[in-house]
Amino acid sequence: MSSNHLPSRVKLVEMGPRDGLQNEPQTLATGLKVALIERLAKAGHQHIEATSFVSPRWVPQMADAAAVMAQLKRAPDVTYRALTPNLKGLEGALAAGVDEVAVFAAASETFSQRNINCSVHQSLARFETVIERAQQANVRVRGYVSTVMGCPYEGHITPQQVADVSDALYRMGCYEISLGDTIGTGTPRQAKKLIEAVSQKVPMEKLAAHFHDTYGQALANLYAVLEEGVAIIDASVAGLGGCPYAKGASGNVATEDVVYMLEGLGIESGLNLPVLASTGVWISAQLGRVNQSKVGQALSTQK
Numbered sequence: 001m002s003s004n005h006l007p008s009r010v011k012l013v014e015m016g017p018r019d020g021l022q023n024e025p026q027t028l029a030t031g032l033k034v035a036l037i038e039r040l041a042k043a044g045h046q047h048i049e050a051t052s053f054v055s056p057r058w059v060p061q062m063a064d065a066a067a068v069m070a071q072l073k074r075a076p077d078v079t080y081r082a083l084t085p086n087l088k089g090l091e092g093a094l095a096a097g098v099d100e101v102a103v104f105a106a107a108s109e110t111f112s113q114r115n116i117n118c119s120v121h122q123s124l125a126r127f128e129t130v131i132e133r134a135q136q137a138n139v140r141v142r143g144y145v146s147t148v149m150g151c152p153y154e155g156h157i158t159p160q161q162v163a164d165v166s167d168a169l170y171r172m173g174c175y176e177i178s179l180g181d182t183i184g185t186g187t188p189r190q191a192k193k194l195i196e197a198v199s200q201k202v203p204m205e206k207l208a209a210h211f212h213d214t215y216g217q218a219l220a221n222l223y224a225v226l227e228e229g230v231a232i233i234d235a236s237v238a239g240l241g242g243c244p245y246a247k248g249a250s251g252n253v254a255t256e257d258v259v260y261m262l263e264g265l266g267i268e269s270g271l272n273l274p275v276l277a278s279t280g281v282w283i284s285a286q287l288g289r290v291n292q293s294k295v296g297q298a299l300s301t302q303k
């Protein structure tokens with residue numbers, strides 16, 4: 001049931017260096033990745049997904065994960081996280097001294113096979129060992145569920161499918177569950193129904209919204225789930241990214257656009273919008289791409 005009370009504060013999780021850069025056609029130099037992460041921390045981000053320890057054959061853009069972590073000048077109040085699909089990735093991430101890791105499952109069987117080369121069931125069994133080992137090392141684990149509002153291969157996904165996978169990850173020990181609209185096809189009513197179903201299994205305060213903006217629905221969907229009580233949002237500076245397993249998919253909703261909307265709603269995020277926006281302009285120039293943030297574009301013309 002909708003609470004219709006907006007939160008007074010939202011935890012923003014920056015995805016640009018990981019979800020964004022993993023999907024850019026060109027691989028950014030390690031030094032520029034490090035500079036991006038440091039700029040994002042200066043803009044006020046306290047939760048940054050910095051990289052992923054995945055197979056370089058599958059995602060060559062993330063092959064320098066250890067070097068990125070080694071070169072980073074870490075800000076004391078920032079949590080730097082990395083994706084870890086298996087024990088090999090986890091050991092790499094622990095050796096690199098990440099603060100947190102994340103495992104990533106999908107609600108769709110076909111997407112799971114294409115993304116991590118195993119079934120949903122096999123992935124959950126694999127993650128159980130990753131989570132146990134991370135907990136032994138006192139490292140918290142976030143859980144992702146992809147394709148929560150549609151799959152590029154299977155089409156419709158039910159909220160119950162998402163709730164079941166979320167439940168499994170939460171029971172295994174993931175402290176937060178991030179719900180990925182991987183291909184950005186969701187619409188606000190669907191987003192509300194999704195949250196209604198998943199919050200029956202996982203407490204609302206543990207749910208994050210991770211929406212891609214392919215169909216231009218991400219902000220509307222975020223507003224819908226804020227009304228439901230979600231208070232954790234994943235976003236990507238300049239809307240960096242796409243999805244290698246979902247042709248034509250856009251990046252995450254742009255962080256600048258989310259911060260602008262939150263400011264308008266009187267919701268605190270701790271982000272400095274001008275600093276963030278200039279980071280978006282800078283990284284777009286480094287990549288030679290169009291800045292996907294409308295707010296970033298608007299602010300850059302006002303200088």
Ligand SMILES: CC(C)(COP(=O)([O-])OP(=O)([O-])OC[C@H]1O[C@@H](n2cnc3c(N)ncnc32)[C@H](O)[C@@H]1OP(=O)([O-])[O-])[C@@H](O)C(=O)NCCC(=O)NCCSC(=O)C[C@@](C)(O)CC(=O)[O-]
Nearest residue numbers: 053054055058085088089104115116117144146147180182
């Ligand atoms: C899961 C695997 C590894 C399975 O891939 P596989 O080929 O089945 O793995 P394998 O265990 O058979 O190993 C094959 C080779 O990869 C190596 N390998 C194995 N593991 C690692 C590792 N961790 N780090 C480095 N190397 C690794 C391993 O050592 C071996 O090397 P070889 O002996 O052939 O030289 C592969 O499919 C993979 O890396 N997939 C990652 C895909 C990915 O990163 N996708 C994007 C992230 S998910 C996402 O973006 C969605 C999300 C989270 O944002 C939410 C949303 O929006 O939906």
